[in-house]
Amino acid sequence: MYERDSRLTAAIAKATAEKRPARVPFLTAGCPSPDCFWERLQELEANGADIIEVGVPFSDPVADGPVIAAASQRAILNGVDLDWILEGLAKISLKVPVVLMSYANPLVQYAWERATGASLSQKVLASLRLLAKDLTPTVAGVIIPDVPLEESGPFHVSLDEVGIDLIVLVGPNVSSQRMEKYARLARGYVYVVSVLGTTGVRDGLPLEVKATLARARAAFDVPLALGFGVKEPKQLEGLSRLPDAVIFGSALVKHLENGGAVKDFMAPWLEYYPKS
Amino acid sequence: MKGYYGEFGGQYVPEVLMPPLLELEEAMETYLTESSFKAELAELLSDYAGRPTPLTLCPRLSQDLGFNLRLKREDLLFTGAHKINNTLGQALLAKRMGKTELLAETGAGQHGVATATAAARLGLSATIFMGAVDVERQRVNVERMRILGARVEAVEEGTKTLKDAINEALRYWLTNQKTAHYCFGTAAGPHPFPSLVRYFQAIISQEAKEQYLKALGRLPDLVVAAVGGGSNAIGAFSEFIPHKVALVGVEAAGTGEPGCYNSAPLNLGRPGILHGQRSMLLQTPKGQVLPSHSISAGLDYPSVGPEHAHLNAIGRVKYGLASDQEALAAFMALSRSEGILPALEPSHGLAWILANREKIDRGSEVMLCLSGRGDKDLDIVLGNLPLKD
Numbered sequence: 001m002y003e004r005d006s007r008l009t010a011a012i013a014k015a016t017a018e019k020r021p022a023r024v025p026f027l028t029a030g031c032p033s034p035d036c037f038w039e040r041l042q043e044l045e046a047n048g049a050d051i052i053e054v055g056v057p058f059s060d061p062v063a064d065g066p067v068i069a070a071a072s073q074r075a076i077l078n079g080v081d082l083d084w085i086l087e088g089l090a091k092i093s094l095k096v097p098v099v100l101m102s103y104a105n106p107l108v109q110y111a112w113e114r115a116t117g118a119s120l121s122q123k124v125l126a127s128l129r130l131l132a133k134d135l136t137p138t139v140a141g142v143i144i145p146d147v148p149l150e151e152s153g154p155f156h157v158s159l160d161e162v163g164i165d166l167i168v169l170v171g172p173n174v175s176s177q178r179m180e181k182y183a184r185l186a187r188g189y190v191y192v193v194s195v196l197g198t199t200g201v202r203d204g205l206p207l208e209v210k211a212t213l214a215r216a217r218a219a220f221d222v223p224l225a226l227g228f229g230v231k232e233p234k235q236l237e238g239l240s241r242l243p244d245a246v247i248f249g250s251a252l253v254k255h256l257e258n259g260g261a262v263k264d265f266m267a268p269w270l271e272y273y274p275k276s
Numbered sequence: 277m278k279g280y281y282g283e284f285g286g287q288y289v290p291e292v293l294m295p296p297l298l299e300l301e302e303a304m305e306t307y308l309t310e311s312s313f314k315a316e317l318a319e320l321l322s323d324y325a326g327r328p329t330p331l332t333l334c335p336r337l338s339q340d341l342g343f344n345l346r347l348k349r350e351d352l353l354f355t356g357a358h359k360i361n362n363t364l365g366q367a368l369l370a371k372r373m374g375k376t377e378l379l380a381e382t383g384a385g386q387h388g389v390a391t392a393t394a395a396a397r398l399g400l401s402a403t404i405f406m407g408a409v410d411v412e413r414q415r416v417n418v419e420r421m422r423i424l425g426a427r428v429e430a431v432e433e434g435t436k437t438l439k440d441a442i443n444e445a446l447r448y449w450l451t452n453q454k455t456a457h458y459c460f461g462t463a464a465g466p467h468p469f470p471s472l473v474r475y476f477q478a479i480i481s482q483e484a485k486e487q488y489l490k491a492l493g494r495l496p497d498l499v500v501a502a503v504g505g506g507s508n509a510i511g512a513f514s515e516f517i518p519h520k521v522a523l524v525g526v527e528a529a530g531t532g533e534p535g536c537y538n539s540a541p542l543n544l545g546r547p548g549i550l551h552g553q554r555s556m557l558l559q560t561p562k563g564q565v566l567p568s569h570s571i572s573a574g575l576d577y578p579s580v581g582p583e584h585a586h587l588n589a590i591g592r593v594k595y596g597l598a599s600d601q602e603a604l605a606a607f608m609a610l611s612r613s614e615g616i617l618p619a620l621e622p623s624h625g626l627a628w629i630l631a632n633r634e635k636i637d638r639g640s641e642v643m644l645c646l647s648g649r650g651d652k653d654l655d656i657v658l659g660n661l662p663l664k665d
Contacts, residue, residue, distance in 0.1 A: 060443050060550060063450075110563070171292035174292065
């Protein structure tokens with residue numbers, strides 16, 4: 001078992017003590033508009049978020065469905081990038097821990113011009129170390145949806161040495177054997193993808209979620225967060241053992257883009273104490 | 277490192293795509309060396325696709341240039357380009373794996389047509405992803421695919437071109453991985469696609485090597501091929517890489533003006549990650565992928581296969597540039613001097629040869645991979661080049 005303290009694990013443990021899954025909203029940076037994005041983050045904190053995930057926009061988001069892909073595209077057109085995100089996070093200084101969700105390329109390129117290395121791999125690592133240093137004041141964890149185990153080395157090393165958690169993602173088709181390999185890397189929480197598919201709102205959760213959660217439970221000793229398709233508490237009915245945290249992204253993005261209030265979206269989750 | 281060519285390649289994909297990639301890698305190890313697989317593929321390539329393709333000397337151009345120019349005639353293959361070498365191979369492999377559907381991305385529609393063709397021949401269904409902009413400008417190929425029984429999905433996201441079609445194909449594969457095989461069109465993408473596509477396209481240089489040895493008793497001095505994703509080029513180079521043969525890949529420079537949109541990541545990009553691979557990439561300083569441009573749809577891609585990035589980095593292959601206008605001039609030159617209408621992709625290769633003729637030794641043997649025929653490009657050529665009598 002890995003011993004370093006994790007702000008993310010601690011935030012989830014607090015929710016567990018309150019007999020409820022931790023609430024982890026996801027919002028693409030600059031959504032619903034760059035002007036009111038920061039206000040929405042503060043409202044999420046005020047309305048019971050335990051951890052907040054912020055999406056770094058990327059031109060080619062292969063793991064995302066139409067809602068987040070479109071939000072990402074708009075954010076890029078609005079000039080939203082990692083510098084903008086880090087500056088803003090420093091200004092509003094949230095109390096809940098923040099996790100960045102970013103595809104690999106914007107992370108590798110962030111400090112590319114400042115990085116030096118004798119080989120390409122060394123330059124990549126140097127660039128990621130400069131990035132990690134800049135993330136330290138405001139970011140507790142990073143999710144990189146296009147970096148599987150095989151490519152995680154430099155990302156894990158650079159983040160881990162400054163105490164930032166690289167979040168592992170697993171899905172229904174990931175074998176127990178592969179989960180075991182991931183176990184030694186897992187920090188903060190494990191992101192359990194509910195379906196074989198992209199991000200996006202779904203009505204129910206597939207039956208295989210139960211089996212995936214059970215396999216992940218056996219392989220990992222960090223908390224499990226369930227995401228992809230989650231919108232409201234009633235979707236969790238029928239799960240014999242609940243995840244330690246739930247992540248809601250597309251549903252929230254859609255709600256806010258349609259002019260909905262953070263408070264209304266969070267309300268059902270604030271009343272959800274299934275374990276009491 | 278596994279799945280890397282030097283420092284380029286890898287598998288930058290969501291974890292849920294790793295199981296099908298590992299399954300594919302395993303299937304390659306099991307089936308590609310199997311004698312029954314080899315025999316079936318050889319028969320398809322000869323009796324259905326029309327292999328071997330000739331090596332044609334260009335007598336009039338050669339006289340003018342002062343060296344012998346020979347064309348490896350992939351334009352004579354069924355469906356008009358080298359793409360069918362790859363799609364027949366992958367379709368056969370998909371069947372061995374028990375898959376029932378082929379999915380593919382396509383830009384101009386050539387790989388889409390070749391995939392739809394292979395699927396029809398082998399009794400598989402086909403779903404082809406194509407940017408909405410490309411669907412509009414390549415109507416005829418869309419209809420060809422539909423006639424062949426394929427479902428064509430117009431992709432409305434991002435730049436609505438090839439790059440976005442690949443994103444959507446990857447998403448579809450993620451969801452349908454149990455039944456579908458992603459028939460990737462070029463020697464790029466996550467491992468093992470670059471080596472899989474190379475394996476099926478290597479037949480270009482395997483045949484050419486035999487043909488040179490038989491006709492001249494020696495290998496060519498120089499081999500030239502156009503590079504978009506790089507599948508015809510890696511096929512034309514692979515057998516010659518260990519030998520003393522100069523190799524030149526030619527990227528599309530777009531209009532050729534400084535700062536213009538182009539398709540030349542090896543010359544004008546820097547290392548980056550897109551579509552599952554680390555390779556050279558056209559991108560903004562912040563790492564957003566830039567739109568690419570070339571008059572040749574088959575070269576219009578912001579990245580390039582990782583083996584080309586490696587061969588460039590170690591200096592084994594030289595990568596040159598040719599602009600839209602130079603390619604059009606080369607298109608006309610080959611049409612008028614040899615009676616062969618080349619596709620705009622290999623026209624870039626010929627353009628490089630014409631522009632660098634002074635640097636090529638007199639009397640040397642030069643091979644150009646003529647990856648496809650030009651009929652598909654007539655509208656573009658006519659729209660850009662007023663024909664003179």
